[in-house]
Amino acid sequence: MPPPRRRRPAPRAGLSVTSALLVSLTATLSGPRVARADAGTADPWLGDDKLTHFAASGSLAVVGYAGASMLTDDRPLRIGAGAALAVSAGVAK
Numbered sequence: 615m616p617p618p619r620r621r622r623p624a625p626r627a628g629l630s631v632t633s634a635l636l637v638s639l640t641a642t643l644s645g646p647r648v649a650r651a652d653a654g655t656a657d658p659w660l661g662d663d664k665l666t667h668f669a670a671s672g673s674l675a676v677v678g679y680a681g682a683s684m685l686t687d688d689r690p691l692r693i694g695a696g697a698a699l700a701v702s703a704g705v706a707k
Contacts, residue, residue: 667704675700 678699682692 671700671704674703 675696677696679692679696682695686692
């Protein structure tokens with residue numbers, strides 16, 4: 615009986631970890647704005663600060679996913695790690 619063949623790992627599609635980190639860093643730093651809170655003004659749902667918060671949380675999610683991908687091949691675990699990092703930063707703010 616011949617020895618069993620070893621399976622090669624499937625090639626990974628998409629961005630490399632370095633590319634994902636560079637994309638998230640560029641997105642985060644591309645439009646830095648200083649946030650000022652004024653008690654007398656309304657906070658519109660589609661204001662500039664919402665876009666900044668969305669970009670920051672998206673970047674953190676990518677960083678969390680990329681970091682988890684270095685530790686595990688389990689996709690749901692990587693997605694959970696990225697989401698947990700983004701949500702925890704939002705809650706801490």
